[in-house]
Amino acid sequence: MGWTRAIGLMSGTSLDGVDIALIETDGEAIRVGKGHNNFLEPLGPTGYRGYSDDEKALLRAATRDAEAVVLPGDRPGRLPEAEAFVTQAHAEAVERFLAENGLKPSDIDVIGFHGQTVIHRPDQRLSVQVGDGQALAARLGIPVVSDLRRADIEAGGQGAPLVPVFHKALAEASGFAGPFGILNIGGVANATLIDSKGGVIAFDTGPGNALIDEWMQEREGKNLDDGGRTAARGRADEPLLAWLLMHPFFFRKPPKSLDRNWFSHKLAGQLSTEDGAATLTAFTARAVARALDHAPEIPTRWIVAGGGARNGELVRLLTYHLRAEITTADAIGWSSAYLEAQAFAYLAVRSMLGLPITFPATTGVREPITGGVLARP
Numbered sequence: 001m002g003w004t005r006a007i008g009l010m011s012g013t014s015l016d017g018v019d020i021a022l023i024e025t026d027g028e029a030i031r032v033g034k035g036h037n038n039f040l041e042p043l044g045p046t047g048y049r050g051y052s053d054d055e056k057a058l059l060r061a062a063t064r065d066a067e068a069v070v071l072p073g074d075r076p077g078r079l080p081e082a083e084a085f086v087t088q089a090h091a092e093a094v095e096r097f098l099a100e101n102g103l104k105p106s107d108i109d110v111i112g113f114h115g116q117t118v119i120h121r122p123d124q125r126l127s128v129q130v131g132d133g134q135a136l137a138a139r140l141g142i143p144v145v146s147d148l149r150r151a152d153i154e155a156g157g158q159g160a161p162l163v164p165v166f167h168k169a170l171a172e173a174s175g176f177a178g179p180f181g182i183l184n185i186g187g188v189a190n191a192t193l194i195d196s197k198g199g200v201i202a203f204d205t206g207p208g209n210a211l212i213d214e215w216m217q218e219r220e221g222k223n224l225d226d227g228g229r230t231a232a233r234g235r236a237d238e239p240l241l242a243w244l245l246m247h248p249f250f251f252r253k254p255p256k257s258l259d260r261n262w263f264s265h266k267l268a269g270q271l272s273t274e275d276g277a278a279t280l281t282a283f284t285a286r287a288v289a290r291a292l293d294h295a296p297e298i299p300t301r302w303i304v305a306g307g308g309a310r311n312g313e314l315v316r317l318l319t320y321h322l323r324a325e326i327t328t329a330d331a332i333g334w335s336s337a338y339l340e341a342q343a344f345a346y347l348a349v350r351s352m353l354g355l356p357i358t359f360p361a362t363t364g365v366r367e368p369i370t371g372g373v374l375a376r377p
């Protein structure tokens with residue numbers, strides 16, 4: 001089969017905005033190369049639509065109201081409003097992206113639409129991403145694959161992480177050999193470990209940036225700790241850190257996944273702004289290092305992606321705790337910021353072709369299965 005042109009849309013647990021990326025794939029290989037089809041970026045163009053403070057507040061309220069969800073279709077409290085907003089924001093984002101890149105809807109074969117996670121409780125077979133795939137397909141005139149976590153959850157998997165199958169394809173396209181790790185630091189952090197025989201295991205390592213962001217919001221009214229500069233001025237509270245790392249999540253064998261609201265920045269409540277930032281940043285780094293307890297082969301190299309790759313203090317701590325070479329995804333020609341969006345484009349194509357997207361070693365599902373719900377315009 002030829003190349004399928006797909007757009008991926010991701011609104012992550014940081015609740016910062018919609019990431020957009022276009023890639024071409026046959027469902028296995030990814031088309032790579034500067035300049036192919038006049039695209040300047042190695043995989044394809046990317047775009048972003050940030051959320052305003054009011055929009056973020058709506059999404060935060062939705063994650064609180066989602067505590068009352070029992071069945072995947074339940075939409076208590078402000079969830080209907082949040083779902084309509086998420087759909088609308090993604091539609092606007094795609095329309096602008098197409099216009100900016102001189103593309104028409106008919107140039108795109110499929111869209112992979114993650115939606116916004118409002119609750120993730122795999123042990124109760126529940127993971128809800130709000131966003132209406134059918135409405136998005138109808139508005140844009142492009143087929144949309146959404147609900148990519150549902151089949152895995154229903155089959156007893158964790159429903160996350162979904163990105164590892166893309167990590168593996170990307171590593172193959174780049175000719176990398178294991179053992180190495182790929183670390184995504186979003187609101188929550190997740191790792192994919194590829195051994196020297198090409199075997200993959202993947203799991204969430206623990207918190208990513210979410211606690212740091214919330215801490216900075218509460219103390220300084222800022223969205224993030226730029227470069228990790230506040231954390232770099234503080235000193236981590238070692239007893240608190242040791243206690244945080246006693247949480248049963250870190251002792252559980254993978255596959256495992258985390259709800260962004262499992263841990264709270266309020267755990268550092270009694271500390272100064274700098275020491276709290278230092279403690280929460282160290283918590284993320286040491287939680288990542290605990291991944292090594294579960295690694296069949298210790299990675300000699302880590303590729304770090306996601307917004308956390310821009311937190312210099314976090315990357316410094318990771319270098320220390322992982323005792324390995326650390327490169328950012330950008331430094332090797334991958335995209336730190338858009339890797340997940342690219343992954344959802346890839347997953348949508350695999351879904352359309354009925355190819356597996358999750359595996360026993362990535363989500364704990366019993367056998368490799370496909371997933372996603374296709375909506376036609």
Ligand SMILES: Nc1ncnc2c1ncn2[C@@H]1O[C@H](COP(=O)(O)OP(=O)(O)OP(=O)(O)O)[C@@H](O)[C@H]1O
Pocket residue numbers: 010011012013014015016019184185186187188208209210212213223224225226227228305306307308310311312337340
């Ligand atoms: N310059 C920076 N300094 C420090 N942190 C940064 C910087 N830029 C981005 N970040 C962090 O990255 C976060 C955004 O990361 P990203 O876009 O990977 O999250 P996400 O899409 O929500 O991810 P996920 O779905 O994996 O949770 C911001 O909320 C912030 O914490």
Ligand SMILES: CC(=O)N[C@H]1[C@@H]2OC[C@@H](O2)[C@@H](O)[C@@H]1O[C@H](C)C(=O)O
Pocket residue numbers: 012013117120127159160161162163164186187188189190204257258340
């Ligand atoms: C339930 C959910 O939305 N989980 C996210 C979150 O953000 C990072 C980590 O936790 C990961 O498990 C997942 O996202 C990525 C895209 C994934 O599924 O691979």
